[in-house]
């Protein structure tokens with residue numbers, strides 16, 4: 001019985017790890033839609049320095 005519980009915990013952990021990795025990859029590769037902190041326009045941002053196409057301000061997106 002204890003083995004079964006362990007397996008379930010590991011499975012959940014792996015699933016969380018995988019979900020986080022996908023989110024991270026998405027952020028790095030294709031960007032995410034976020035609200036610009038300056039003009040509140042929804043723009044696609046990638047990890048790192050972004051320039052808002054609406055207000056032209058710089059947004060530093062950190063992981």
Ligand SMILES: [Zn+2]
Nearest residue numbers: 036039052055
């Ligand atoms: Zn903006």
